[in-house]
Amino acid sequence: MDETRFEEDDYEGAANKKYTFFVIDGSPAMFETSKDGEESEFKSSLKLVLNEMVRICCSRSLNNHIGVVVTGTKNSDTEGLENSCLLVPMGVLGQEEVNTIKELVDEEDILSAMKNLSGGHHQSDLSNVLNYCKRVFASCPNTRHQSVIYLTNNGNPFGRDDFWESSYFKRTKTAVTKIIGLGHRKTLGEFSVILLPEDGYKPQNKEEKRKEPWYQLDTEVFSTECDASARIRQKITAQRSHASLTVNVGPGVTFDVSVFSMVMEARPLDHSQKYTKDTEEKIVKTSGYVTKKAKLEIECEDDNETSSSIDETQKTLQKCKLIQEEAIRNRRDLKKSIVLGGEKIILDGEQYEFMSEVNSKGVDVIGFVPLDRVDREVSVVSSKIIQPNDQTTVGSTSIYRALLDRCWARQQAMVCKYQSRSKQKMRIVALVPFKKDMTLIEPKLCGDDDEEMEDKKPDLLRLEQQRAQVDSSEWLHEGFMLVGLPFREELRDDFRRFEEQQTVLTTESTKDQIDTMKKFVKRLTMSYNPSFYENPRLLSERSALCLEATGEELIERKDTLEPYYQIPNRLQRVGTEIEKIVETFHLTDEMKEEKAKPKAGGKKRKTAEESESEPSAKKVMTIRECIEAGQMTNFKKDELLSMAIEHCEAPKSIKSKTKNDIISLIELYLNENSSTTWNV
Amino acid sequence: MPPKKASPGITVLLIDAGANMAEKTTDSEKTDFENAINTADWIISRKLFSEDSELFTIMAYNLDPSQAVTQIKKQKFEGVAVQNEEFTHASFDHLKFITHELHQNTNHTEPQFFKGILAAVAILKEQIDSYPNPSGVTLIVLTNGMNENIRQENYDLLVDAISETNADLMIIGIKENPEYPASRIVELAEHLEGRSYTFENVSKMLSSYQARHKSERKYNKMWDIAPGIRLPVTFALKSEKSSALLKFKNADSEGNEMVRMEQMHVESHDPVDIPKEDIKIDKNSKQTMSKEDKNYKPVENIKTMHGYNFGKSVIMMDPDYMKEKYNDHNFNEGQTGGVLKLIQFTKKANILDSYLVDASAKTVLPSLNSPASGTTKATVALIQAMFDLRVAAICRYTFHAKSHVQLVALIPHRDDETGVFYLRSVKLPFSDDMRTLKFPKFSFDEDEQDTNKPTVAQLSAVDDLIDCMQLKETEISTLVEGGMSDPKLQMQCHFLKSLVLHPDDTMENHTVRTNRILEDIMAPKTRFEAENSEIYKKLGREFNLQPIQKTKRERVIVEPEDLQAMITEWTVKKEQVVEESEEDGVSQKKKKKLGGGGAKKLSRREEVELELNEEGGAGRVCSKILQMISNTCQFQSSGALSGFFELLVNEIKVIRTVFVEKEQCDEFNELLKKLKEEEDFEPFAAVLAEDKTCNPISTSEVSTSQVSDSDAAEFWEED
DSSP states (O other): OOTTGGGSHHHHOTTSEEEEEEEEOOSGGGGOOSSTTOOOHHHHHHHHHHHHHHHHHTSSOOOEEEEEEEESBSOOOSTTOTTEEEEEEEEEOOHHHHHHHHHHHHOSOHHHHHHHHHOSBOOOOHHHHHHHHHHHHHHSSSEEEEEEEEEESOSOTTSSTTGGGOHHHHHHHHHHHHHHOSOOTTOEEEEEEEESSTTSOOOOSHHHHHTOHHHHHOTTTTOOSSOHHHHHHHHHSOOOOSEEEEEEEETTEEEEEEEEESBOOOOOOOOOOEEETTTOOEEEEEEEEEEHHHHHHHHHHHHHSOOOHHHHHHHHHHHHHHHHHHSBOOGGGOEEEEEETTEEEEEOHHHHHHHTOOOOOEEEEEEEEEGGGOOGGGOSSOOEEEEEOTTTEETHHHHHHHHHHHHHHHTEEEEEEEESSTTSOOEEEEEEEEOSOGGGSOOOSSOOOOHHHHTSOHHHHHHHHHHHHHHTGGGOOOEEEEEEEOOGGGBOOOHHHHHHHHHHOOSOOOHHHHHHHHHHHHHTBOOOOGGGOOOHHHHHHHHHHHHHHHSSOOSOOOOTTOOGGGSHHHHHHTHHHHHHHHHHTTHHHHHHHHHHOOSTTGGGGSOHHHHTTSOGGGSOOBHHHHHHTTOGGGSOHHHHHHHHHHHSOOOGGGGGSOHHHHHHHHHHHHHHOTTOOOBO | OOSSOOBOOEEEEEEEOSGGGGOBOTTOSSBHHHHHHHHHHHHHHHHHHTTOOOEEEEEEESOOTTTOEEEETTEEEETOEESOSSOEESOHHHHHIIIIIOOOOOSOOOOOHHHHHHHHHHHHHHHHHHSOSBSOEEEEEEOOOTTOOOOHHHHHHHHHHHHHHTOEEEEEOOOSSOOTTHHHHHHHHHHTTOEEEOHHHHHHHHSSOOOOOOOOOEEEEEEEEETTEEEEEEEEEEEEOOOOSSOOEEEOTTOOBEEEEEEEEEOOOSOOOSOHHHHOOOTTTOOOOSOTTOOOEEOTTSOEEEEEEETTEEEEEOHHHHHHHHGGGOOOOOOTTOEEEEEEEEEGGGSOGGGOOSSEEEEEEEOOSSTTSHHHHHHHHHHHHHHHHTEEEEEEEESSSSSOOEEEEEEEEEOTTTOOEEEEEEEOOOGGGBOOOOOOOSOOOTTSOOTTOOOHHHHHHHHHHHHHTBOOHHHIIIIITTOSOOHHHHHHHHHHHHHHHOGGGHHHHHHHHHHHHHHHHHHHHHHHHHHOHHHHHHHHHHHOOEEOOOOSSOOOOOOHHHHHHHHHHHHHHHHHHHHSOSOOOHHHHHHHHHTTTSTTHHHHHHHHHHHHHSTTHHHHHHHHHHHHHHHHHTSOOOHHHHHHHHHHHHHHHHHHHHHHHTTOOHHHHHHHHHHHHOGGGHHHHHHHHHHOOOOOOOTTTSTTOSSOHHHHHTTTOOO
């Protein structure tokens, strides 16, 4: 039922391949350095390519095929590719390919290294290279996305100002058109030009842009929305929609949309395949479903025996045998059972499926609600956006835009019944409009009773939002966002907790207290967008993998999630504010008190840096801390038993239960009696 | 702390089965008796599926005194029936009792409300005697209260009896503003601080199944906002994508629980170094391992290396080294109970909707352990300060001492009802989690051309639509604010209940129910459509939406009889062709294959074998079949089409067998993936998914396969 399943790279499978050629301009100008000490643009290009190659190699997917070509070389060993050198032939990358590029980047004298490779410079024809790329694309199966990325520092290689008249430009234009294709149904073709240096001249208005030859071939060439590496990434990862659906507005009014995931958790690198250390043999898994009884029998047996190596072998054989001969290998063949209301109900696969099957694929508009009624933070679907799809229904874009414009202006959301595929879970969703222009929002006629807005000018809010957009333009898309509204079972009511807060915390914060905090907050308020923080785990995995594969730490391993107070200048920034907080809330006494207290949990109150080296097991801990740290299994059964009897009102008879049962009994008791705890 | 553990709550459901229950409340088609049974059914069903710990029994009164006599502790109650004197958890037996066994007494008899209550009280008392200190005692009476005449002395007796058991009295079924004698019963309920409802009242509350009670999962964290300043906060789950609400177990056909068992071993073609005799393990069956070429070496105690993919290269990494040098890539500081450390604040506007990655939110409040402490005060003040400044906090977060570090945002809110300030915690994405998407834009600069700009008339039509499709307050709370129960749960409960109680018409019954659920969800829209049909016409006119038939490939419309004819024709042709040489034209071959499912399987198989032996043959075989499937999928669906599909499935199976024999797999597995994932093949994929036998070739079949056994087995699974 997991809706993210179809988006995962692994699942895209062989049917969804992406082919990208990096074509690097190899003319002499690319090897020159404009400023002393700066690297040549050829080297920058190679680095951009290398980074992307490394990134692709460190992902879980094998669907990205890459080739690298350098133009303008004397020799060419490749048929059909004139005066250009194929550094990396189109294919799935590996250690060898990455190292080819890496060695070149590492050369002190790239120019002579290139000369050795290709025999020196010679004029080449870009259209010839592009035609070669097109032929390679055509020979590849299952193409979903074909892309050529040309890296150059030459604003106009076509030799004349009226480049459009030149036959070279015309040839190139034709070749580009072929690559982009005219919409062969599922293949997306792209041609992009990365013009170096990145901070070079960029025409602003359309008139000037039109005068640029590259603009004629790639309208995004001067885009400032993101930097070169981000653009490359965009071009390589073709976005496939999560689903194509029909939106039913009412009788006779339907249009088509595609659903895209905006965010998807990048999972840790796959290392499930294991090998024996001595012989590097592949370790495989035999698995199947056996009755619980059979499994217990086989596992208990081995507890009683001494485990010599023969026994291990025996056990392995025994297990394999059991799995191979008796197990049900296919999950489909299993039945499902549940005990309810005194009956054991057994369902076969068909019944089980039929039981919760709904066939209402698509988006069915139920009605409109004011936007502020939709609590987007409690969405139970990871964020998605829908975009109109004119390919299947003409006019989809028009009605989509009209709905978007009016819903945005009136701050209305569409509530819909939503099912992405016939066997996926049916949900109620809100389609929440988003447009960049805040000024289009119409003021409400009736008085705004939203207290949040009361003393703030709406303009200020808008300004904040507008500013936020500048920081995150890369991830800001206009359109309807899809918010999965929770069902009753998916939502918890906070009311009782709020009431409890109200009764326990009777004194309201004074203005002074709040102002103290405000000063602190203001000092640490900074812009934010997701690119600020990399996943340290992935970074570390990639760094290690890269080091192993290329001999160099191409990716730096670092913890990007450091708290601000570990960064000296940030800590300094709020020095006085922290003092003020300590003073206002009389925290000095409490801090001292805590330090003096040697008992439970005292150690963890020291600053973070100090506590890390402490071996946690030796600490005096409370039982609750043990549970949270997952250390319950470290206790002996007798210890657990006496704790359960002493603290948890457990009957003596639990002696007969297993260790795990006692642990869960203790945990359950603690959950139910939130005030109970003891030291261990 | 309670001195002694309370026993579960107990409830008696007392149903009036008298002749007076034959009445129909206005505008209801059902008699009061039917309503009572229906209500009782819901009460029990809800408890049953939510696995409520409460103990139950059902009684009825106003029955024929000559037939129904119940004896409780030597006391005889005539006209009273009890389902079971033992209290049990809500069960299907209860449901069977009320739906199958309990019948209305059509003879007019002396009203027995008094007796019924006394019997119920007696049974409650007996239960309390044997299991003291129940966490609650409830007496629910389902009656319309007609024809009851309670004399004052009896009234007093009832008050005493009920008070003695401490039972909550709940009367269901008395209509609003009742007349005498029903009003007497309402009086009784009021006197005892009980409640009375009409059938209608309760049917709204009771008309859906309930899920098991979910734990509230609260946990405390210390929020480090500065060196030495740690603010105590408590996290609690706010929203979460629900997983299975009813917990099914895997089972064999007898219902024995089945569990997954895995065994790791080395698979090599080296000579087996274990003497053959040792392989005979199971002395009873005396069988040896069937696959003798496999070397089942135990791997539990030997050192292993992890294989990481660097593109297509496999890089071996030593786990011990990873642990030592990289701490298994875990940046957790190892603090017990995890950490919550401030990284920065940022404007709330910076946390875009599109960043919400986790589909789960938590509510964060100041902990209440020491409400008067400075840190608690500081927490409260900080939250309010953040709220006033419209600023969210971004924090480093680990759940416990070993979990990997995460990034969370704490977003300030204020509860409307109580005015309490609180934080909402949501998980933020890392940079790699964000997808780099690019869409055509909808906003244009002045100098740009905008081809799809909506016209004024179009915009005004949409405005009208928004006006007329505004949801009502109750609909908003149901649909938008989590008032609706998960339809999947409702469907499952309904199905299971009907399977136990009426096994024969379960399927049909279920379809009806499913459609009702859908209708209920769409009810507001149905209303809009009825009220404002002209607005949809207007929209239709303004936008002129036209679905495109897939023009690239022509849609062929074939009548079923034509299809039948074609199948026959192809089968005949195929037979002829087989006789001929292998050097057929492509088109002929195609036809031949279409008939390949029948008796000539073997020859077809040989053909595939031959082709596989050629270079690149595997790819060709697969692309041909794909082409055929693609062509077939363009036909409009009809009964005869399934015949084609069947043939194609057989064809695929043949190909699969040959692939396995030839130790090839990649092309075939790719073929299956393609069939499963591309929309064009959806009709055919549905057939394969149904069939479930056509799985990818797994490692156990062909060792070069990238597909594990379990992945292969679950290939067509939807869950």
